[in-house]
Amino acid sequence: MSEIQETLLKSLQTFQSTQLVKDKYENILEHLDSGIILFDSHGMLTFVNVQMAKLLEIPRSALIGCTLTEILRHPQLSRLNKRRLLRIYRETIFQRKKHHEFSDDRGGHWLLTVTYGDQMNGDFLLSAKDVSDYKQIEQTAYQNDKLAMLGKISASIAHEIRNPLTAIRGFIQLLRPHLLQIGKDEYARIILTEIDRANDIISEFLNSSKPSAPQMSVIDVSSLLKDVVLLTESEALMNGCQITLQDRELPLYISVDTKQIKQVILNIIKNAMDAIEDLGHEHNGMIQIHIEQVYKNVEIHICDNGKGMDYDTLSRLFDPFFTTKESGTGLGLSVSYRIIKNHGGFISVDSDLGEGTHFKITLPHI
Helix, strand or coil: CHHHHHHHHHHHHHHHHHHHHHHHHHHHHHCCCCEEEEECCCCEEEEECHHHHHHHCCCHHHCCCCEHHHHHCCCCCCHHHHHHHHHHHHHHHHCCCCEEEEECCCCCEEEEEEECHHHHCCCEEEEEEECHHHHHHHHHHHHHHHHHHHHHHHHHHHHHHHHHHHHHHHHHHHHHHHHHHCCCHHHHHHHHHHHHHHHHHHHHHHHHHCCCCCCCEEEEHHHHHHHHHHHHHHHHHHCCEEEEECCCCCCCEEEECHHHHHHHHHHHHHHHHHHHHCCCCCCCEEEEEEEEEECCEEEEEEEECCCCCCHHHHHCCCCCCCCCCCCCCCCHHHHHHHHHHHCCCEEEEEEECCCEEEEEEEEECC
8 A cells, every 4th residue: 555655656746747847848938039839730729828929919818729720710810910820821831841931010020930740749839930130130231242242333334334425425515516507406415415314323323332421510300301391392292292391399410411311311202202103193192201319319200101012122122223113223222221321320111002101211319
């Protein structure tokens, strides 16, 4: 009898020890910054941690015991998360892939890893890790590589093109009086205009590869933005949109190259006008500009209600030569990116198709 009691006591102690270890590791998994979800061999969800429940936006208690089909039919599952789950299923479990990347509503990037098969005795373990910081580093490095390549291309071709253009321009000016006599002066005007346009494109190439060093001066942000609005509001009205600037009672000063920062803001506003124009003149276009002070930075927000952009366009927006316009060079925003970077700031953009676009320029406050 004593041996049986001793065996039972040891079994109880072993069970308690095992339970403590299990509880300990479950507690760790529950509070990881990565999302964890586990399905058993029958497809039933047996474990989900806090982070994964946040990503799905469904309480953990409502998920335990559900199959994937039941989760997809869950009334609290948003349409976006339903599409995301279906894509994850197709690209991982269905196609037996181990990795999948996706973005959340706040612009965060997540890497999903799937472990299944013999390693899990038929279970499926999905873990989602926030890789936003790594993506930002990767994107910055990628952008810098492209700008460096652009610099080499620009430097090698600029002078080779400009020299013959200068010679052609000179000869056309010499021939212009003769063309005027025979009533063909319009030909000379068109040629000269196109040569000047070619020179402007070459200048854009050079500026995008190596913008001149900023000539700093202290200026109130509101004053700078008012100048830009004055320059653009007549063109905006012709394009069927209105520009509004939210004024501030107290000034916010920044030390910048005024000409370069104006170039950046003008470029963004011009893109906003184009996005609004694409929707037709019956669309009531709005471009709204406001300023915020966030800690030691000044944020310039430029929002429009134009056609917006899809994810692929958004991810390539600051790439040199990338453009969605027939007559665009694809250099305006890559130049803007470099200018803001040279000022110790950064520029970001958020957009959805049909919902408009929101640019945010962040610069140090003095």
